[in-house]
Amino acid sequence: MSVEFDQIPFEPAYRKVADAIGERILTRVLREGERLPPETELARQFGVHRSTVREALRELQSRGLLERRTGSKRMSVSRPPHERIAAGVSQALLLHDVTVREVWQALTILEPPIAGSAALARSAQDLLALDAAAAAFSARRAGAEEAVRCTTEVFRCIARATHNTVLGLAQEPLLQLLEPSLRVIIDKVPQARSRIALAHEQLRTSIHSGDESQARRWMERHIADFRRGYELAGIDLGLVLTL
Amino acid sequence: MSVEFDQIPFEPAYRKVADAIGERILTRVLREGERLPPETELARQFGVHRSTVREALRELQSRGLLERRTGSKRMSVSRPPHERIAAGVSQALLLHDVTVREVWQALTILEPPIAGSAALARSAQDLLALDAAAAAFSARRAGAEEAVRCTTEVFRCIARATHNTVLGLAQEPLLQLLEPSLRVIIDKVPQARSRIALAHEQLRTSIHSGDESQARRWMERHIADFRRGYELAGIDLGLVLTL
C-alpha cells in the first residue's frame, strides 16, 4: 500500500479573509454596488490587522469582485467586467504560447454560429448598434488603430445581439488576441478595408433580415478572409503571439 | 463641443509595482519558474515599503502570474493555470446571471467542432487518455459526483486532442458551469448514464478512426441529449445558475 500523505494545508490569514468576503459576494449576501465596511472595521471583525485585510482586498480587487468607484474611497462590490476577465484569459493564452492559427481556428468555430444566432435573437436596438459600428468602420479612413477597434466592435455588437453572455465572454479574449495581427493586415493589405466593409455590409443585411444561415455563411467567409489576410500580410500562422 | 475632461489618473504605488512586475512576466523577461527576489529586496528596489510590495504580490498571485511552490517561501513566476482562470470566468458568468440555456447553447456551438477537430488532430497519446477517461466513466457505478467528474474529463480529453489551447480554455468554464446541473441529471434521470456511456463510445470510435464529421455528429447528439436531460430532470432552461 501507499505511504503517501496529503500535504497539510496551510492557508494564510489574508487568503481566509479574501475567501470569506468573496464567498459572501458570490452568494449575493453582499450585493452589487453595496459598499464594503472600512478596512479598520473589517480588521476588527476578522480579528486581524489592517495590513492583512488590505492584502485580501487586493486579491478581490484583481478578481473584479471589488472596485473603487471613480474618486471614491470606500470599496464597493462589483461584478467582474468582461474586459477585465477577458484580459486575464488573453494573458494566460499568451503565456501558454498560443499561435495565430489556434486563435484563428477558434474564431472559425465560434463566430459563424454567433452570427447565425444573432440573426435570430437580435432586437431593434441591437440592429441600431450594429449599424452604427459598421458605419464607423466604413466612415473612418483614418489610422489602422481606429479601424481595428471598429472591426472588433462589430464583432462585439453581433455577439451582444445573441443575448447570450457566455458567447460574448468567450469571444472577447479572441478579439483581444486578434487585434495586433489585424492591425498588421490592415496596414499591409490594401484591399483589406474594402473586404471587411463588404463583409460588414452582408452581415448587417443578413442579421437585419433574420436570415440565420446567410449570416452564418457570411461570417464564415469573413473569418476565412482573415486567413487570406494573414497570408497576404506575410504572417506565419504558426507564429506564437506576443505582447 | 464637449466640455468633457478625462479624469486625471491616479495610480497607487501597489498598482504601479504590480504593473512593473507583471509587465516583466508578460514580456518574458522573467521566465516561468524563475524565483522572485525577496520582498525586502523588492521594496528596496522599488523604493517603497514592504507592505506595499506585498499588496502588489497578492494581485499578481491572484492573476496566476506568481505562485508559491508547495512549502517554499520564495515566490516564483508561473503561467496562469487553466483551471484558475476558467474559475474566474465561471464566477464572472455566475455574477452576470447566466442561464442554463446560455451555457447549453455555447456547448452546442463549441463542442461539435471541437470533437471534429480532435478526430483530425489527435495523437496516439490523446487516444489513450480518451479511452481511459471513457472507461473510468463506464466502470464506476459509484456516486453522481464521480460520474460528473468523469464526464467532464472526457470533454477535456477531447479538447486536448485538438492541440488547440484556445479551445480547451474556452471550454473549461462551460464545464465548470455544467457540473452542478449535470449532477442533478445523473441523479434524477435513470437512463442518463447509459446514454452518456453510449455517446462516449461513439465519440471514441469516431475520433479513433479520424472521422471528423462523424465525431461532430455524435457530439451534436451528445449535447442535444443534455437538453433532453434537463427536461427530464425538470430543470428550467431559463434558470439562472447559482453557486
Place this chain on the structure above:
DNA sequence: TTTGCCGGATTGTCCGACAATGATACGAGC
C-alpha cells in the same frame, strides 16, 4: 547515506503612525 542540529534568510502578521483626500455638516451669501 541518512539523521540531527544550527544559523541565516524570508514570510506572515502585528503595532503604530501620518499625510492626503473623500464625505459631510454647517453657516454665509444670493
Place this chain on the structure above:
DNA sequence: GCTCGTATCATTGTCGGACAATCCGGCAAA
C-alpha cells in the same frame, strides 16, 4: 430656499519597525 465655501471627520495609501514561524543550506554525527 438654494448654491457655495469651509471646517471637521472618516478612510485610505504609505511608511517605519518588530517578532515568531519556518524554510534553506551546511555541517557534524551516526
